[in-house]
Amino acid sequence: MKPRIINLVGKSDQELTDASKKFMLALNLEEMKKIQNHFESLGRNPTDSELETIAQTWSEHCVHKTFSGIIRKDGKEIDNILKTYIVKATNELNMPWCKCVFEDNAGIVKFDDQFDIAVKAETHNHPTALDPYGGAGTGSGGVFRDVMGVGAKPILSMDVLFFGPPDYPHNKLPDGVLHPKRLMKGSVAGIRDYGNRMGIPTANGGLGFDEGYIGNPLVYAGVVGIMPSNKYVRNPKPGDMIILVGGKTGRDGIHGVTFASLELTTDSEKTSSGAVQIGNAIEEKRVLDGQLTARDKHESPLYSAITDCGGGGLSSAVGEMGEKTGVRVELDKVPLKYSDLEPWEIWISEAQERMILSVPKDNVEEVLEIFRNENTDATVIGEFTGDKRLTLVHEEDVVAELDMEFLHNGVPRVIREAKFEKAIETDPGFAERNEYNEDLKRILSSPNVASKEWIIRQYDHEVQAKMILKPVQGYSGPGDACVVKPRNDSWKGIVVSNGVNSKFCKDPYNMALSSIDEAMRNNVCCGGRRIALLDNFSWGNPEKPDRLGALVESVKACHDGSIGFRSPFISGKDSLYNEYSLGGNDTISIPYTLLITAVGIIPDVRKAISMDLKKEGNPVYMVGKTKKELGGSHFYMVNDMEGGKVPSVDLSRAKGSMDSLVSAMDSGLVRSCHDCSEGGMAVTAAEMAFSGKLGMKIDLKKVDAESDEDHVLLFSESNSRFLVEIEKGKERGFEDIMGDHARRVGEVTGDKKLIITGTEGDEVISEDIEELKRVWKETFNW
Amino acid sequence: MSWVVGIGYNEGVVDPIGSNTKKDIEDLNIGTVRSVKTLQTFVLDGDVAREDVERMSKDLFSDSVVQFYNFDELKNDGSHVESLVKDRGVWVVEVMLKPGVMDTVGLSSERTIGVMGISGIKSVGTGTTFVIDGDFSEQEIESVCRKSLANGLIQNFRFRRLE
Numbered sequence: 001m002k003p004r005i006i007n008l009v010g011k012s013d014q015e016l017t018d019a020s021k022k023f024m025l026a027l028n029l030e031e032m033k034k035i036q037n038h039f040e041s042l043g044r045n046p047t048d049s050e051l052e053t054i055a056q057t058w059s060e061h062c063v064h065k066t067f068s069g070i071i072r073k074d075g076k077e078i079d080n081i082l083k084t085y086i087v088k089a090t091n092e093l094n095m096p097w098c099k100c101v102f103e104d105n106a107g108i109v110k111f112d113d114q115f116d117i118a119v120k121a122e123t124h125n126h127p128t129a130l131d132p133y134g135g136a137g138t139g140s141g142g143v144f145r146d147v148m149g150v151g152a153k154p155i156l157s158m159d160v161l162f163f164g165p166p167d168y169p170h171n172k173l174p175d176g177v178l179h180p181k182r183l184m185k186g187s188v189a190g191i192r193d194y195g196n197r198m199g200i201p202t203a204n205g206g207l208g209f210d211e212g213y214i215g216n217p218l219v220y221a222g223v224v225g226i227m228p229s230n231k232y233v234r235n236p237k238p239g240d241m242i243i244l245v246g247g248k249t250g251r252d253g254i255h256g257v258t259f260a261s262l263e264l265t266t267d268s269e270k271t272s273s274g275a276v277q278i279g280n281a282i283e284e285k286r287v288l289d290g291q292l293t294a295r296d297k298h299e300s301p302l303y304s305a306i307t308d309c310g311g312g313g314l315s316s317a318v319g320e321m322g323e324k325t326g327v328r329v330e331l332d333k334v335p336l337k338y339s340d341l342e343p344w345e346i347w348i349s350e351a352q353e354r355m356i357l358s359v360p361k362d363n364v365e366e367v368l369e370i371f372r373n374e375n376t377d378a379t380v381i382g383e384f385t386g387d388k389r390l391t392l393v394h395e396e397d398v399v400a401e402l403d404m405e406f407l408h409n410g411v412p413r414v415i416r417e418a419k420f421e422k423a424i425e426t427d428p429g430f431a432e433r434n435e436y437n438e439d440l441k442r443i444l445s446s447p448n449v450a451s452k453e454w455i456i457r458q459y460d461h462e463v464q465a466k467m468i469l470k471p472v473q474g475y476s477g478p479g480d481a482c483v484v485k486p487r488n489d490s491w492k493g494i495v496v497s498n499g500v501n502s503k504f505c506k507d508p509y510n511m512a513l514s515s516i517d518e519a520m521r522n523n524v525c526c527g528g529r530r531i532a533l534l535d536n537f538s539w540g541n542p543e544k545p546d547r548l549g550a551l552v553e554s555v556k557a558c559h560d561g562s563i564g565f566r567s568p569f570i571s572g573k574d575s576l577y578n579e580y581s582l583g584g585n586d587t588i589s590i591p592y593t594l595l596i597t598a599v600g601i602i603p604d605v606r607k608a609i610s611m612d613l614k615k616e617g618n619p620v621y622m623v624g625k626t627k628k629e630l631g632g633s634h635f636y637m638v639n640d641m642e643g644g645k646v647p648s649v650d651l652s653r654a655k656g657s658m659d660s661l662v663s664a665m666d667s668g669l670v671r672s673c674h675d676c677s678e679g680g681m682a683v684t685a686a687e688m689a690f691s692g693k694l695g696m697k698i699d700l701k702k703v704d705a706e707s708d709e710d711h712v713l714l715f716s717e718s719n720s721r722f723l724v725e726i727e728k729g730k731e732r733g734f735e736d737i738m739g740d741h742a743r744r745v746g747e748v749t750g751d752k753k754l755i756i757t758g759t760e761g762d763e764v765i766s767e768d769i770e771e772l773k774r775v776w777k778e779t780f781n782w
Numbered sequence: 783m784s785w786v787v788g789i790g791y792n793e794g795v796v797d798p799i800g801s802n803t804k805k806d807i808e809d810l811n812i813g814t815v816r817s818v819k820t821l822q823t824f825v826l827d828g829d830v831a832r833e834d835v836e837r838m839s840k841d842l843f844s845d846s847v848v849q850f851y852n853f854d855e856l857k858n859d860g861s862h863v864e865s866l867v868k869d870r871g872v873w874v875v876e877v878m879l880k881p882g883v884m885d886t887v888g889l890s891s892e893r894t895i896g897v898m899g900i901s902g903i904k905s906v907g908t909g910t911t912f913v914i915d916g917d918f919s920e921q922e923i924e925s926v927c928r929k930s931l932a933n934g935l936i937q938n939f940r941f942r943r944l945e
Contacts, residue, residue, distance in 0.1 A: 130935055170810060170929070181809060182930065185802075251882060276936055278884040338882070352884075782805065 003047035003343065003399040008036045023048075025055035030412050038406055049344040049392055049400040056312040056348050057319055058411040066542040066551075066576055069414035073552055085555045086535065086569050089562035097530065098568055104234065105149035105307060106225070107570030109532050111601065112492055116229045118152035121222030121534050121597045123575040127253075128219040130276055132178065132186025133193075136161075137279040138352050139221040140194040140202075145308035148288055148355065151232055151295055152225030155464060156484050157195045158204035159221055160498055160595055161187055164214035166447060174215060174580075183217050185782065190279070191221070192458045197281035198288070202459035203471050203482040204496050209447045210503070212591040215580025218538050220595050224496055226486045231295050236305040236358035238325050238386030242318060243303075243364070245371050245378040246287040246354040250337035253277040253313075253350025283353040283376065290374040291355060294367055302363040302370075309354040314381075315347050317356045322384055323408050328391040329382035331399070343394040358384060416542060420549030423506045425631070426643040436682070436714055437767050441775045442638040443679040443715070444686060448503075449634060450779035451476065468493055468605040469526050474612020476777070477691025480525035480675055481598075483608045493605035495528030497598045503632035505592040507646040508550040512557035512594050517649045517719040519598035520565055521675035524658045525722065527608045527665050528600025533562065535572035535596060540589025542576045550592050558594075564651030565658075567598070609665055611674035613692030616750035618671055618728050620696060621742045622681070623657055624721030625650070626705040628712045634679045635715035647719050654720040657741035661722065664737045672725040680715040682765060684723050686754055690773035695753045698746035700764070710758040714765070784828060784856040785835045787843055788821035788866035788911055795848045803912060806930045813918035813926070821866060821911040823876065824891065825856060828904035842894060860940050867913050867944060873923050875941040877932045878909035909937075 006023070008016065016032040019025075027035070035054055039046050046054075056062060067082040078084055082102075090101055099116055100108035106120035124139025136159075144154045164180035173179060178186075184207075195202040200223075253276070294302045309317045314334070318327055331346045341349070359367050364380060371378035385391070390407060392400035433439075443449055456471045461482075469483035481497035499518030504511035516533065523531050535558055540547040562569055579587040602608055630636055631644035664670050672692065676684045681703075689696045700713040707713065725748060726734045734742070749755075754772060758764035791797045797819055804818040824843055826835065839851040854865035863874045879885050888906040895903055912931055914923070923941050932939040 131933055134936065178933075179929070182806070185806075250884065252884065276883070278886070278936070280884065280886040280889075282886070282890070337884070782802075 002397055003049060005045045006048055006051050007045050009040050009045050011036065023051065025051065026059060027055055031058060034410060034412050038410065047399055049347055050402055052344045052348050053315050053319065053390065053400060053402060054407060056315045057407055059312070060576060061311045062316055063411055064574060065411070065414045066416065067574055069416055071416050071418050071548065071552060073418040073420070073549060078552065081552060081555045085559035086562070086572065089559045090568040090570070092563065093566060093568045095568050098532070098570060100150070100232070101568065101570045105146040106152070107532065107534060108150060108232065109570060109599070111226065111486070111494070112490065114229060115487070116227055117494060117599060118147040118150050118225040118227060119223070119532070119534060119597065119599050120146040120571055121220055121536050121595065122146070122573040123536060123538055124219045124221060125216065125538065125575055125578060127277060128183070128187055129178070129217055132183045133190040134276055134278045135190065136187035136219045137190030137194040138277045139219050140191050141279045141281065141284055141352055142310050143221040143223045144198065144200065144284065145310065145355065147223050147225030148291060149306060149308040150227070151301065151306055152227035153288070153292060154200045154223050154225045155466060155486055156204070156224040156482070156496060157200045157202040157221070158496065158498065159191050159202060159219070160206040160500060162208045162210065162213045162218040162502070162593060164211055165209050168214065177215050180214065187219055188455050188458060194279050194281045196460045198285045199463045201461045201463050201467055203461040203467055204498060206498055206500060207452055207455070208500065208502060210591050212588065215588060216578045216590050218590065218593060220536055222597055224484070224494060224599065231301055233301050233303065234305050236321055236325060236384050238384050240304050240358045240360050240384045241364050241380050242327065242329065242382040242384065243357045243359050243367060243378055244334060244354060244381045245290065245357060246376055247280060247283050247351055248335045248337045248377065249341070249346055249349045249351045251341065251345060251349060252352065254345055254348060277350055277352050279352050286374040286376040287353060287355055290371040290376060293370045294357070302367050303357040303359050305358040307356050309356060311350065313347065313349045313351070319390060319407065321356060321358060322390065323404055326385040326387040326389045326404060327382055328385050328393065331392055331394045333379055333381045335377050335379055343392065343399045347392060416548055417545045418548035418552050419545045420553055425645050428636070428641045428643045430641070430711060432710055434762070435764050436711065437765055439635060439638065439715070440682050440686060440765055440767070441772065443634045443683055444772060444776040445779050446634060446638060447779055449679050449683060451478065451777045452780060453777065454780040454782060469608050469610055473610040474691035475693050477612045478687055480522040480611055481528060483526055483602060483605055485605045491604045491606060493602045493608065495523050495526050495600040495602050497522030497528070499596045499598065500593060502591040502593040504646040506632070508553040508592055509557045510646045510648045511592065512554035513561050513649040514647050514719055515594050515596045516558070516561035516565065517654060518675070518677055519596040520567065520658060521720065521722065523598045523600045524661055525609065525611065525673045525675050527602045527662065528598070529602070529662050531565070531567045531598050531600040532570045533567050533596055533598055535569055535594065537574040538578050538590060538593040539574065539576050540579050540592070541587070547589055554592065554594055560651065561649070565655050607665060609670050609673045611672055611688055611691060613688050613694040613696065613725055613748050614671040616694060616748055618725050618748045619731055619744055620698065620746040620748060621724045621726060621734065622703055622721065622745045623661055623724060623738065623742045625718065626681070626703055626707065626713055626716050626721065627718045628707045629716050629718045630712065633715060633717045635711060647717050649719045657720060660738050660741055661724070664734050667733065667737065669726055669730045669734045670724055671727055674723055676721040676723065677717060680717050681721065681723065682714040682756065685756065686772045688723060689754050690769040693752065695749035695751045695755070695769060696746060697749050698756045700756060700758050702743055702745045704743045708759045710764045714756065783830060785826045785830060785853055786856050786862045786866065787824040787826065787835065787839045787851060787853040789844045789849050789851050790819060790821045792848055792850055799910070803931070807926055810926060810929055813916055813922045815914060815916035817915045819913040821913065823878070823909045823911045825878065825907040826903055827907065829902045834900045838895060838898070838900065842891070842898065860942055863911065863942065864944060866911060869913055869915070870944050872944055873914040873916070873918060873941055874944055875912040875914065875923070875927055875931055875939055876909060877912070877937050877939045878907055880936055880938055883936045
């Protein structure tokens with residue numbers, strides 16, 4: 001097919017802007033002018049395929065313009081916030097167990113002397129807003145392919161979801177927006193079907209609700225994979241063939257990447273059908289099986305490089321793999337679902353379940369045979385050349401010929417303005433009550449805290465038979481982290497947890513630190529250590545200075561938290577432009593949301609600790625200090641109160657207390673452990689009690705605190721705190737290890753009541769644990 | 783000749799999609815819903831003999847222990863649902879994927895039909911037929927379709943009243 005020429009040379013600024021809009025390129029004027037100049041110097045106009053390729057490669061989704069751009073803030077210029085803060089911390093820490101950080105599809109750390117762990121988390125927000133089942137399912141499918149794209153086998157899937165309030169009135173919903181309950185049911189079903197069908201356990205996750213997510217839900221999908229350390233290859237050579245394996249290519253998800261760089265409008269529901277992708281988990285399973293055979297059949301893999309087709313389709317996958325060499329692709333070789341696709345559509349289609357392998361010529365037949373045996377397509381579509389150019393051919397016509405240097409390094413750097421003003425803290429003031437039973441029950445039944453068992457039980461978390469600590473612990477208890485034992489011949493395990501605190505987003509620095517602390521806490525609760533972190537920013541439009549200012553604050557916190565905990569970031573992702581337009585200039589940003597994923601190891605999974613109380617008479621200790629930090633807390637939320645100080649992290653003490661706690665676990669002193677997070681210590685105590693079918697007595701006078709107000713001691717969400725049950729008789733040993741990090745605050749009782757006495761000595765909470773469990777469980781019983 | 787096959791659950795067998803759909807409709811606060819049953823629907827496009835449709839319905843699409851099947855020629859006005867659904871005094875909503883949207887169940891059905899040695903099938907499309915017993919006006923049932931049963935981005939729907 002003869003390529004269509006797009007006339008850019010000699011066009012006015014307005015015409016360039018119009019062209020970007022007309023072809024849905026999401027390129028700004030400066031970028032369009034750069035392209036215009038480039039082609040002017042070549043003495044010709046670009047073809048549609050060339051223009052589409054550049055738009056994909058230069059999209060926010062692919063090059064992270066904001067994170068790698070120049071940001072002007074407070075009269076200073078920050079050159080690349082990712083490198084200036086997050087990567088800098090990783091480089092400073094320089095941990096020998098980090099194998100591959102911020103380079104490939106997934107971060108890779110050492111597991112043991114023979115195996116490595118590959119981890120990735122990313123968002124799939126916009127597709128989920130349009131079709132929750134397909135969008136969330138392909139979010140899982142896409143992130144699985146990311147670890148497959150470094151040669152690892154997925155062993156654990158995790159999902160963190162944010163929606164508008166589930167009881168939001170239908171008549172208040174803006175046009176074109178699906179109801180939160182429908183979004184949530186659809187997303188859960190999509191994640192469930194993809195993971196279950198592929199045989200990957202979904203064993204960790206989270207769920208949050210806020211009105212700010214009404215028009216723009218968030219779906220984070222994450223994955224942990226395992227791979228032999230000597231099987232990581234990424235070295236395509238000139239002469240190697242490009243093999244496309246997996247699903248056929250259709251019009252799926254065309255412009256998904258550039259779509260992600262636009263704000264959703266009321267028309268999105270109708271005009272963006274191209275962005276919808278439907279998953280086929282069985283196809284991806286076939287691809288995975290073939291890929292593992294190609295990896296393991298001989299001493300070294302049959303391929304010289306492997307990557308997945310994700311955002312941007314072949315354009316991104318092949319384009320990035322061939323950046324150093326050059327590639328020539330014959331688009332008419334690509335197997336199609338239907339025949340009427342234009343060459344550029346084939347090139348940028350985001351059809352799912354496809355991987356790209358670079359294979360030396362001598363191995364091509366063997367690789368094709370392997371995938372044939374798995375009943376999936378494998379097709380040679382081109383080769384790596386050595387001319388450092390991207391050449392696309394369709395039925396013998398050259399439809400694109402681009403210089404790799406221009407394609408990958410030609411994008412003009414953005415310069416963005418950022419400003420941040422810390423919100424003024426006002427203490428709303430609160431008159432103490434005589435008792436807080438009702439407050440506790442209202443927090444327990446609020447959607448963020450309530451039992452997620454209805455969802456968790458839909459996910460298969462047992463498949464592959466590697467799960468040691470599962471998402472549901474004790475009698476329906478909410479586990480802090482999950483522990484997976486990847487090898488049959490070793491007791492060593494991987495501990496995976498998440499932390500996110502978008503309710504604290506008015507103070508983005510402390511919001512980010514709190515998320516890191518929470519992810520660390522959850523990991524430590526189960527016995528994790530040597531923890532690596534992943535960041536995942538979901539933000540509003542970075543072209544608006546206040547949004548960007550807040551982003552810079554939270555990125556700084558990632559640096560400080562990483563250094564403070566001595567935990568390097570190994571991978572990350574950002575999804576910006578999460579704003580919803582109601583027409584006109586009125587746009588709503590989501591609450592700034594930073595998901596931190598923590599991946600630790602545990603030398604012996606038999607020493608992993610769950611959160612349910614174990615035995616009557618055991619003493620209960622509290623680790624960490626309680627401060628009056630109720631800003632963004634659930635206590636204020638259920639009481640319709642605003643203001644207050646958002647929790648901060650004392651980095652000089654947090655790391656020490658967590659290290660001590662882990663060594664107490666290793667010494668066999670700890671029987672159960674649960675962190676204090678949403679809802680504060682009272683919620684932690686209730687959850688530990690009803691999950692163990694045991695009672696607990698706590699004396700607030702004994703709590704290490706900067707306040708003597710009962711509601712603060714019960715419900716403040718101060719960071720770095722845990723409730724810990726110790727084996728009776730081992731108190732001395734525990735106190736010796738913990739020093740001033742822990743104080744004895746109560747004990748496990750056999751009467752099935754949670755009794756908390758206040759600073760005046762009266763019972764401020766006294767409730768039957770079955771009643772607490774009932775209100776906690778009844779919220780999600782859809 | 784093209785055909786439509788509907789697979790439903792026998793009396794007394796739990797229809798989880800049906801009962802969940804009932805809850806979803808109740809959440810909308812539109813009309814009154816008494817019960818929802820579902821049929822998994824297969825549209826066999828091509829030129830297929832009746833005996834072959836019978837064989838596919840019995841051996842491939844349905845589980846004879848807990849499910850029943852009905853089929854009829856595909857009629858453009860949707861009147862084939864009168865044969866697929868035996869209930870009367872109900873609303874029947876057919877939801878099908880739009881052309882071009884990947885239909886994974888349809889694709890694997892096509893593969894298996896090939897294995898069964900049946901020829902003449904051009905494509906298999908899948909969807910769900912909802913049998914809704916309840917009080918709704920035509921406008922209300924359309925609103926239920928839009929808000930809950932079908933996603934207009936990837937699915938087409940049509941409804942009719944069976945008296």
